[in-house]
Amino acid sequence: MKNIVCYIFLMLLIIILLPLFIVGGSGSRPESGSPSPGKQETAKAKRIKVYINQEKKVREMDLEEYIKGVVAAEMPAEFEMEALKAQAVAARTYAYRKKVSAPAAEEHYGADICTDSTHCQAWVSKEEAMKKWDEASASRYWDKIERAVEETRNFIITYNDNVANPVFHSNSGGKTENSEDVWEGAAEPYLRSVFSQGEDDSSQYKTEVVLKIKDFCDTLKKQYPDIKLDTKDILKNIHIVEYSEGGRVKTLRIGNIDIKGTEFRSMFGLKSTNLKIEASGNDSLKITTYGYGHGVGMSQWGANYMAKSGSRFDQIIKHYYQGVSIQTIDAYESGLKK
Secondary structure, eight states, X not given: OHHHHHHHHHHHHHHHHHHHHHHHTOOOOOOTTSOOTXXXXXXXXXXXXXXXXXXXXXXXXEHHHHHHHHHHHHSOTTSOHHHHHHHHHHHHHHHHHHHHHSTTOGGGTTOSEESOXXXXXXXXXXXXXXHHSOHHHHHHHHHHHHHHHHTTTTEEEEETTEXXXXXXXXXXXXBOBOGGGTSSSSOOTTSOOOBXXXXXXXXXXXXXXXXXXXXXXXXXXXXXTTOOOOGGGGGGGEEEEEEOTTSOEEEEEETTEEEEHHHHXXXXXXXXXXXEEEEETXXXXXXXXXXBSOOBSEEHHHHHHHHHTXXXXXXXXXXXXXXXXXXXXXXXXXXXXX
């Protein structure tokens, strides 16, 4: 009888405990070495001083709250969660880099960073963000952005123990640019040209601009008074001298003048330097551009496509910023003290 009781007790233990071991060991885990989303740091909250250009005043705020406003301003809220997380990490890295490398900049009136997107990165308050979205989606969108920021709290991008410069743009037109092909200076080893898929989903992927030949020539002559042009056959005056690795126009010769692609883009207000020029009727030119922005670093539309295809935020970041690491601000600052 005693043996039977022991047997029954043993079987009950197996029936009750075995499923617990199975459930406890079945959760999915991130790849080795990848950040773990959702881990909250107990360290003191980071602060940042922001010059609000619209208000012309400096406001100090919690870094994570500031990042929510950047993500809301810089990336469509309807994008995939992992793309929003990648944007949050890039925005946080950019802000932290500004704070530690050029504190109290003169142009920021003593702040670390400003809200002018042409100088730093865009930002909107929660109230402004809620107004720009339709009423039915506003709360859901803000909750989504909050989650993207909270689940990547304090994560930044580093390269060789230095804070990276995680520039980003709307879409590259299919391939991003090497940093030195866009901006003068030393090449950044993590800002390399990479393929970027799925960007043709953007309404800004392909843009056409039609200019009167007279207006085209007048603009060039204003910038280059010594330029020589044959207005009767203007296309014979235009030659692409060099393309970048990303397939964009790096240099073009118009008449007797060599012009950088970036300068040509600025001169005519074009979306990108990934362009072609052709005739449009007898008196006009059509300039077709692919992509929107400088093309360096992370493509936001490319990031969204990767997220739709199942990529995590850290995989997106490591695709567009080659050879980088992702770590918390505290871990980075601890490394500096060693």
